[in-house]
Amino acid sequence: MASIVVLRGVAEVTVSREAAAEVLRRFEESKMKQSLRSLIYGVIEEFDISDVKVRTSVFGLVVETVKRMNTVNFILQRVVGGKEKFRSLDPFVRNLLRVATLEVKINQSPVDVERKVYGLLLRKVGRDEAAEARRILRRVKTFSLEEALKRRSKLEKYSILYSHPSFFVKRVMDLLSEEEALDLMRTNLSSKVVWFRVNRVKMSVDDALAAFEKDGVHVEKDKDFPALFRLVDAEIPLPLTPYFDDRRIIIQDKASVATVYALDPRPGERVLDACAAPGMKTALISELMEGEGDLVAVDVSAERARRMERILDLSGVSNVKILVADSRTLKGEYDKVLVDAPCTSSGTFASSPEAKWKVNEKQIRSYTLIQKALLENALRLVREGGVVVYSVCSVFPEEGEEIVDSVLGKAELIEPNIPGEKGYDGFECSSRIKRFFPHRHQTNGFFIAKLTPA
Structure with a gap:
């Protein structure tokens, strides 16, 4: 494997390109199982990249390459002479070519990418591989994607x-x-929408707006939910701002926020968040409960529960009890239960593009077994007259409408008082649940149902 070379005193874009290729190499090596965000932060730290513009560029190159992976791979495989030849390339070189193909063919960068890549590889892997990469990129420039797709289905x-x-x-x-x-x-490929909410436990909305104006963060206030904003533009990315570090603001998609408002937790109630990690919804539940009442946050993973505890502490949540347990077998009685079930994440491809390369038909079937068991037990856990909200960030009806239809003999639907639209046709629950779609609502794809035991 080629060693990491930190290029001091060269163009920012060259450092960004090298770091992005290294992130993608590690992502590929993990068989796309490692968190893309964690890998990016890890490489940025190893490369000792402190400049905000360079860090932002690394994020952009990695995320956009993963979003366009099918297109980029198809072009490169055709140019080099097939899948096997492409796979035989040095892993770092292969991923650097992916980044460069994104720049040259999709972004149509005016920068002389070919020359920059040659110079980088000359230092990292030697003249022969650098020259071959340059030849490949020259062919990429003249490759006609339209012509290559003519005879495809x-x-x-x-x-x-x-x-x-x-x-x-x-x-x-x-x-x-x-x-x-x-x-x-198209929306999954192009969307740059970022939603975030002000954590009113730690900062008022007025103070937040004053801080945003001072720091050059331009926002649009949401019309449906208080303290929720859409980022218009910012001089520095939100994750690099001081009010993100100490959780005065929390990046959270509008559809995710809608799930908590569908639950409508209130002070003094006993509430269960059955699949709580990483804790964004738990923190909002606590905020709406004004810190009063009993809030239990459950996750089956001890490691995720530990990370959630740190996030909730930093967010100022004081009334939560964290349990490491399986909510399919949990006992107890609650006023309200949120089941934001594990799923394919097929509604999050715009914000988490790595998810789309992990999902398959078999995975859908395995998730539905877990989802149904979670919802059935949640209905046993809630008191008579209590409420269960079931949600998934999925566009597939097997994970949404089919799961809810399967319990309607044991539960009744309550139409949630949130925006969104009805579900897919052909299901009993469709007219009384809510769906969000990236291309219609500028959010993640989400399914939200509100039920009470029959």
Whole structure:
């Protein structure tokens, strides 16, 4: 493996490109199982990158390359002569070529990427591999994607062009119209929407607005939920601001916030967050309870529970009890239960593009077994007249409408008082649940249902 070379005193973009390629090499080595965000932070620390612009550039190059992975891989495999030849390249070189192809072919960067890549590889892996990479990039520049896709089926063409797994393309084309499915995938590729909320336990909205104005953070206040904002632009990324570090603001998608408002937790109640980590929804539940009452946050993973404890402490949450347990077998009685169930994350491809390369049909089936068991036990845990909110960040009906329909003999639906729209046609629950879609609502894709025991 090529060693990491920290390039001092060279163009920022060269450092960004090298760091991005190293992140992608490690991501590929982990078989796409490691957290992309953790890998980015790890490489930034190793490279000792303190400049905000360079850090932002690394994030951008990595995320955009992963978003466009199908397109980038298709181009490079055709240019080098097939999948096996592409796989035989040095892992760092292969991933540097991915980043460079994004810049040259998709972003159409005016920078002389070919020359910069050659110079970088000359120092890292030697003249022969540097020269070969330069030849590959010259062919990438002249490669016609349109011509290469002419004889492909519609499904293959859309999968490559819009960079989504082919089974996902077929699924969303069956669920939505063809044009709307394309709109959804385009949004997953292009969306830069960032939602965040002011943590009113630690900072008032007025103080937050004053701080944003001072620091050049331009925002738009949401019309549906108090203290929720959409980022318009900022001089520095939100995760690098001091009020993110100490949790005065919490980056949280609008659909995720809507889930908690559907639950409507109130002071003095006994509330269970059944699948709580990483704790964003738990923190908002506590805020709406004004720190009064009993809040129990459960996660099956001890490591995730430890991380959640740190996040909740930093967020100023004082009325929470954290349990490491399986909520499918949990006992007790609660006024309200939130089941934000583990799922395929098929609604988060815009914000977490690595998720789309992990999902498959088998994974959907395995998740539905867990989801149904979680919801069934939640209905046993809630008192008579109490409320269960079931949610998943998925666009697949197997994880949403089908799960809720399966318990309607044991539960009744309550239409949640939140924005969104009805579910997919053909399901009993569809008219009384809420769905969010990236291309319609500028949020993650989400399914939210509110139930009470029958």
